[in-house]
Amino acid sequence: MLRYLPLLLVAAGAAGTATAAAVLSAGWWWAAGPLLALTGLGCRDLAQRRDAVLRGRPLTGRLRRGRGRAVVRERSGDVDVYAEGHEFLVPSLRPVEPPEEAPVVRVGGPDCRQPYDMALLNVSAMSFGALSPRAVLALNEGARLGRFAQDTGEGGLSEHHLRGGGDLIWEIGTGYFGCRTGDGGFDAREFADKAALPEVKCVCLKLSQGAAPGGGGVLPGVKVSAGVARERGVPVGGTVVSPPCHRVFSTPRELVLFLARLRELAGGKPVGFKLCVGSRRDVLAVCRAMLAEGVAPDFVVVDGAEGGTGAAPVESAGRLGMPLTEGLITVHNALVGSGLRDRVRIGASGRVATGPDIVRRLVQGADYTNAARAMMLALGCAEARRCHTGACPAGITTQDPLRARALHVGEGSLRVQRYQRATVRSAVRVMASMGVPDPAGLTPAHLVRRTGPATLRSYAELYAWLEPGELLAGPPASWARDWDAADPDAFGRPAPRGDAEVFGRGR
Ligand SMILES: Cc1cc2nc3c(=O)[nH]c(=O)nc-3n(C[C@H](O)[C@H](O)[C@H](O)COP(=O)(O)O)c2cc1C
Structure with a gap:
């Protein structure tokens, strides 16, 4: 009041x-x-x-x-184009006409029976609990209007996610909210029932997120209203801390087998996982497990260490895990080198807000992108930085009905739809000005970084890019040690070496 x-x-x-x-x-x-x-x-x-x-x-x-x-x-002030680290996309002297229809990305490998056409930009995981019921609904209606997808976040599949009729990626975190047994385990029957809902287009198993890799999601008690508590099966007003890791698997092999089981339980809908990359060896261990078992997820979402959260302010933000650029390049290369890239799509999240941001991530190895904070800005976020207190002045990250009233669902959903459409259009126009009619034409040479006062280097020069199946045929020296050490039956310790050797062109 x-x-x-x-x-x-x-x-x-x-x-x-x-x-x-x-x-x-x-x-x-x-x-x-x-x-x-x-x-x-x-x-x-x-x-x-x-x-x-x-x-x-x-x-x-x-x-x-x-x-x-x-x-x-x-x-929006002037960009310093002479600053070291500045990056730019390479325009063509033979630009092409942008296509009428924005391209979509088909998600669904050979084991998937209900593939999904993903937009180039979607709503990243944000749970009911972190967000108000109105914010969840407005994002969902925006997704329906703009024909893109909303990720539910790890707080379960709430009635607010289902009311707007938008496409959903159902995220399952370590708390298994929405498909949780009484003792906090995974409830296969409840999962199968909900995954069968027509709104659920894909299922995403959250391993970690950039804002707090290695820790379970946290929902401060002040945001655990009666509705949120009901949805998650937890007491009202108590802080919800999800376990740091999953109970149902503990090795890469068990992870991929669990993903295959989820896909079966979900009637063949696409299944993937989200992670903030820590060590390359772990990513390779998961690839080895896919090869050993002959099963692969349909998509992987890579979150950068620069990721956000609706929970408590996190000291570790940006200090644990790989930034999105290196995370994406690692996952893309690992899948290409293992010969699996054709069947696994890659999504990217981490400060994606504009058309050029999307194109930059596509060049780095993504097939599509997700945005959380930019979608909140589109909803009307005032950047009050009080998401964790539940006192959001814009009605977005609060469970207080009076505060939530600030957000008008109809207006919010229209703004989200327009924002997504304008941003994807911008990405398509940028690609056209680069002479590329669709994302398949993008290469690492299309992105250039200033590395010194008089030096510019393209991503093709800066990073090592593996050939399809190269790890199987004979890994380059810079990958051999990690590839040999990657164990499908154990998540391991990172290799003791610096980034230059891991990412650079020392092959
Ligand atoms: C309010 C809020 C809630 C979030 N909740 C989740 C969640 O439940 N599950 C998850 O995987 N990521 C969650 N995230 C992380 C985002 O999905 C995203 O990965 C991260 O913020 C980076 O994207 P951005 O830079 O576009 O915000 C949340 C982020 C925000 C801002």
Whole structure:
């Protein structure tokens, strides 16, 4: 209620001074006039639908909005093209016409019976609990309108995910929320029932995420409302800490067999996993397990260490796990080198917000991208950085119904749809200006980095790119030790060597 106090005070002042003007002296109109105008402005803020912050904080939200605009202006300022590390995509002197229809990516390997056509940009995993019911629904309706997918996040498949009719990627985390036995294990029957829902297009097993790799998801108690508690089967108001690792598998081989089991239980829908890459050896161990068992997931989502979270502020953010660039290149190369790339699609998440961001990630090895925080901005996020407190002024990361009221579902879903469409269109136009009509034409030579005051290097030069099946035929020296040490029956320790040898062209 405190958020409405300034408006209430102004309205009370306006009423008092207007009464004084009518009863005592006309001089009071000097005070009543501005107060009445402010009251009118506050009422307009409260009634409008376009700006979630103003709806949640009539009058005072204007101050925050001013700050937000300053931040946006700062960010869209000039890029320093001479700064070391600056990257640019390579335009062509023979650009092509952008295609009418944005390309989609078919997800579904040979063992999949219900492949899914994934958009180039989708809503990244954000759970009901981290997000308000309205935010979940608005993202879902946006996904339906724009024909892209929403990842449910690890908090389960809630009624809010199912109300909008949008396509869903159902994420299963270590807490198995939504398909959880009484003792916290995996409930196969409940999983199969829910996976059969027509809205569920794919299933994603979360191994880790960039904001907190090696730790289970955390939902602060302040956000565990009755609805969230019901969905997850946990007590109201208690902080929910998911276990750090899965109970149903402990080796790469068991992981791939579990993925195959999930796919069967899901009626042959595409199944994949999400991770923030730690060591290359572990990724190779999973590839070895796929080869040994003759089964592969349909997709892998790579999250960068730069990833976000709706939970407590995380000290480890950006300090544990590979940034998205190296994570993507590792997974892409490992799959190419193992001869598995044809059957496994790669999604990428980590600060994807613009068309060029999408194209950059496609060049680095992704087939499609997901965005979490950019979608929140499209919904009306004011970057108050209070997601973990449940006191979001824009109604997005709160479970307080009064605060959630700031977000208008219809407006929010339209903004999300328009944002996704404009961003994918921008990616398609950028590719066309590079002379590439669709993502298959992109190569590592299309992305260049400034490495010094007078040196520019393309990704083709900067990184080693394996040939299909090269690891099987005879790995290059820089991969041989990890490939030989990768064990399908054990996640291992990382190799004691530096990045230059691991990623560079020392082959
Ligand atoms: C509010 C919020 C909630 C999130 N919840 C989950 C989750 O439940 N499961 C998950 O795998 N990732 C979760 N993430 C991580 C995102 O899906 C994404 O991987 C990460 O934020 C990087 O994408 P971005 O830079 O576009 O935000 C969450 C992120 C945010 C901001």
